[in-house]
Amino acid sequence: MSDPEFFDHGELVAVLTTQPLDRLLDYKASEGGCFPGAFVEVPLGPRKVLGVVWGPGRGDFDRAKIRSVIRVLDVAPMREEMRSFLGRAADYTLTPMPAMLRLATRAPGLGDPPSMRKIYRLGDRAPDRMTDARTRVLEVLRDYGGLAFTLKELAEMAGVTSSVIKGLVKQGAVREEDSPRDLPFPRLDPDLSGKDLTDDQAAAAATLRAAMRSDTYGTTLLKGVTGSGKTEVYLEAVAEVLRLGKQALVLLPEIALTAEFLTRVEARFGARPAEWHSGATMTERRRVWRMVGQGEAQLVVGARSALFLPFRHLGLIIVDEEHDTSYKQEDGVLYNARDMAVLRAAICGSQVILASATPSLESWANAEAGKYDRLELTARFGAAVLPEMNAIDMRAEQMQAGTWISPTLRRAVLDRMAKGEQALLFINRRGYAPVTLCRACGQQIGCDHCDARMVEHRFLKRLMCHQCGETKPVLETCPHCEVEGKLAPVGPGIERLAEEAEAAFPDANIAVLSSDMFGSARALKAKIEEIAEGEADIIIGTQLVAKGHNFPKLTLVGVIDADLGLQGSDLRAAERTFQLMRQVAGRAGRAERPGQALLQTFQPEHPVIRAILSGDEIGFWKAEAAERQVAGVPPYGRMAGIILSGPEVGPVFDLGNAMARNDAPLRQIGAQVFGPAPAPIARIRGRHRVRLLVKAPKGVPLQEAIARWIAPLRLKGDLRLSVDIDPQSFY
Numbered sequence: 001m002s003d004p005e006f007f008d009h010g011e012l013v014a015v016l017t018t019q020p021l022d023r024l025l026d027y028k029a030s031e032g033g034c035f036p037g038a039f040v041e042v043p044l045g046p047r048k049v050l051g052v053v054w055g056p057g058r059g060d061f062d063r064a065k066i067r068s069v070i071r072v073l074d075v076a077p078m079r080e081e082m083r084s085f086l087g088r089a090a091d092y093t094l095t096p097m098p099a100m101l102r103l104a105t106r107a108p109g110l111g112d113p114p115s116m117r118k119i120y121r122l123g124d125r126a127p128d129r130m131t132d133a134r135t136r137v138l139e140v141l142r143d144y145g146g147l148a149f150t151l152k153e154l155a156e157m158a159g160v161t162s163s164v165i166k167g168l169v170k171q172g173a174v175r176e177e178d179s180p181r182d183l184p185f186p187r188l189d190p191d192l193s194g195k196d197l198t199d200d201q202a203a204a205a206a207t208l209r210a211a212m213r214s215d216t217y218g219t220t221l222l223k224g225v226t227g228s229g230k231t232e233v234y235l236e237a238v239a240e241v242l243r244l245g246k247q248a249l250v251l252l253p254e255i256a257l258t259a260e261f262l263t264r265v266e267a268r269f270g271a272r273p274a275e276w277h278s279g280a281t282m283t284e285r286r287r288v289w290r291m292v293g294q295g296e297a298q299l300v301v302g303a304r305s306a307l308f309l310p311f312r313h314l315g316l317i318i319v320d321e322e323h324d325t326s327y328k329q330e331d332g333v334l335y336n337a338r339d340m341a342v343l344r345a346a347i348c349g350s351q352v353i354l355a356s357a358t359p360s361l362e363s364w365a366n367a368e369a370g371k372y373d374r375l376e377l378t379a380r381f382g383a384a385v386l387p388e389m390n391a392i393d394m395r396a397e398q399m400q401a402g403t404w405i406s407p408t409l410r411r412a413v414l415d416r417m418a419k420g421e422q423a424l425l426f427i428n429r430r431g432y433a434p435v436t437l438c439r440a441c442g443q444q445i446g447c448d449h450c451d452a453r454m455v456e457h458r459f460l461k462r463l464m465c466h467q468c469g470e471t472k473p474v475l476e477t478c479p480h481c482e483v484e485g486k487l488a489p490v491g492p493g494i495e496r497l498a499e500e501a502e503a504a505f506p507d508a509n510i511a512v513l514s515s516d517m518f519g520s521a522r523a524l525k526a527k528i529e530e531i532a533e534g535e536a537d538i539i540i541g542t543q544l545v546a547k548g549h550n551f552p553k554l555t556l557v558g559v560i561d562a563d564l565g566l567q568g569s570d571l572r573a574a575e576r577t578f579q580l581m582r583q584v585a586g587r588a589g590r591a592e593r594p595g596q597a598l599l600q601t602f603q604p605e606h607p608v609i610r611a612i613l614s615g616d617e618i619g620f621w622k623a624e625a626a627e628r629q630v631a632g633v634p635p636y637g638r639m640a641g642i643i644l645s646g647p648e649v650g651p652v653f654d655l656g657n658a659m660a661r662n663d664a665p666l667r668q669i670g671a672q673v674f675g676p677a678p679a680p681i682a683r684i685r686g687r688h689r690v691r692l693l694v695k696a697p698k699g700v701p702l703q704e705a706i707a708r709w710i711a712p713l714r715l716k717g718d719l720r721l722s723v724d725i726d727p728q729s730f731y
């Protein structure tokens with residue numbers, strides 16, 4: 001490109017705005033001019049909107065009518081590589097550029113002059129009287145040299161209440177100052193001593209450090225059973241990147257994980273990294289966004305959208321638990337953060353580490369094909385060994401109606417309790433019961449807006465639709481036949497299992513871990529810490545517990561329904577069940593005591609269950625890969641989902657049929673269209689949904705063909721179309 005390096009006042013510039021327009025708009029550069037990539041405020045009709053200077057203006061518009069940029073915002077311009085990343089990501093996901101720009105500017109008041117707030121630093125007088133609390137405050141301030149903290153930060157770091165600090169301010173021992181809100185993040189020290197690594201870990205860390213120094217793009221799949229020290233090892237790669245003066249990003253799948261994780265990072269580097277997730281306040285988001293752009297946040301720990309932060313010198317992206325399905329955004333812009341991480345790194349010449357105990361088949365195949373490097377940690381740290389895994393054949397158990405803990409599992413739990421160890425009962429279903437059935441008419445209670453059943457949540461005292469979130473009070477009378485008192489819960493959810501466990505283990509201290517039972521990430525974190533310290537005999541959990549928490553006293557995992565994931569038509573059902581079961585089983589025996597996992601199943605002969613039990617991972621991957629190869633599905637073929645929706649089912653199907661008939665652009669690349677068919681969830685929030693599935697050979701320009709296919713469509717009325725490249729789920 002021969003773009004100019006600067007636009008003078010009055011020169012025409014093309015601006016990409018966050019507004020849903022399908023083209024760039026020309027403006028005149030404002031006084032003082034601007035750089036390409038500058039964040040600007042421009043007039044659009046009667047409004048002022050946010051935009052980025054994308055290049056020279058096209059000048060295909062009456063010059064006299066062209067308006068001026070209102071102002072250039074006081075933030076670092078968007079870098080060339082970021083613009084190119086957004087463009088490529090837009091092409092890949094078939095997302096309009098304004099939506100990509102919105103993703104990249106998800107912080108409020110980006111250009112506002114920073115507001116002020118109080119900060120605290122070391123004063124020059126000694127307090128009249130020292131207390132332990134006061135000593136701790138002064139120690140923290142001395143430890144960090146001249147750094148200043150907010151009241152909250154300082155109180156937390158010193159473990160004191162804010163009144164202790166205020167007291168010190170009155171005495172002049174601590175100074176209170178006004179400061180712009182967006183403080184740089186404290187420096188991280190890569191050279192604080194980490195843990196002593198085992199030989200295996202040290203070798204992996206050395207390989208990663210060398211990769212970090214290579215100054216080129218590369219992806220490494222870091223595989224190792226849960227507890228093998230993957231986190232310890234990749235933190236060494238982060239340390240190397242920090243030494244090189246570059247920035248690092250760690251993506252984690254769940255907010256719940258970050259709490260525990262941040263403490264570990266702090267222990268390794270002496271200060272907390274920047275956090276980016278949906279729970280962060282607007283001010284925090286703004287601070288992170290700006291500091292990342294200025295290079296004053298060295299490490300960001302965040303959820304998938306952190307990928308779109310304006311890093312200045314990104315050296316490394318880590319995608320922890322890379323197989324996790326929550327990396328696929330299922331709302332708005334449909335992207336897979338794992339794939340986008342690789343794309344961004346390839347553009348910036350950075351390194352990627354994909355960490356997992358149970359990699360996705362995609363990553364496994366990329367490593368097999370030599371596209372990714374592979375590192376494997378085989379042993380668990382210390383004496384911990386992988387648990388022994390056994391099936392409980394439910395066909396042979398004497399079960400009472402309405403119970404789900406088999407006698408065999410019950411005995412095993414009692415046995416662990418007698419030894420003072422913890423047991424985990426795992427069920428991957430929230431709520432009390434998945435189905436509420438009327439025993440008079442046989443009808444189930446469904447959602448009024450979706451084709452989904454209402455799930456009873458006793459804890460919340462509501463029925464809830466897990467599709468659209470709609471809730472209603474628990475009913476006494478059947479809405480279909482109006483008979484009273486005949487509604488009955490069918491099947492187990494975590495709350496019902498908890499009830500059963502309380503009856504089966506009256507002496508046990510039982511803790512229930514389900515995401516909807518905690519008002520905040522903080523409350524959840526507190527609970528997890530309590531459990532880790534041994535404050536429970538039995539833990540009852542949903543898949544929340546499958547992810548990375550350390551419970552040292554946990555030695556038994558009982559999986560209530562190992563068959564649950566095997567049902568359904570999802571192409572990844574087997575892979576997911578395999579991963580989830582292994583992750584859950586990996587919770588047992590993390591410290592010095594060996595663990596055991598018991599899987600309740602009605603299909604002990606099922607190939608997936610057998611592969612889990614025998615621990616034959618390679619065997620499982622090979623079999624699964626072979627099946628997908630034959631079927632020509634990802635990662636050996638390409639897929640895209642098209643979801644059409646509208647308030648009336650007829651027009652939605654008409655559109656789908658018209659698309660299926662006019663499929664020439666797809667046929668030209670050897671792709672096939674399936675459907676239209678009702679989507680697996682045929683109605684959500686009152687909208688009827690119809691799905692087309694496109695299957696194409698690997699290596700063809702699928703996105704480009706789809707773009708040509710849908711370009712001529714005019715969506716009438718309230719019809720909507722969304723494209724999902726590489727769909728993860730099929731609803």
Ligand code: ADP
Pocket residue numbers: 195196197198201224225226227228229230231232233381550
């Ligand atoms: P993974 O990420 O593979 O699940 P972690 O890095 O979380 O494994 O390690 C599991 C546990 O073992 C953690 O509590 C970690 O601090 C500890 N650990 C791992 N390696 C070492 C080591 N070399 N020295 C001390 N503790 C270690």
Ligand code: ZN
Pocket residue numbers: 447448449450451452465466467468469470685
């Ligand atoms: Zn609903």
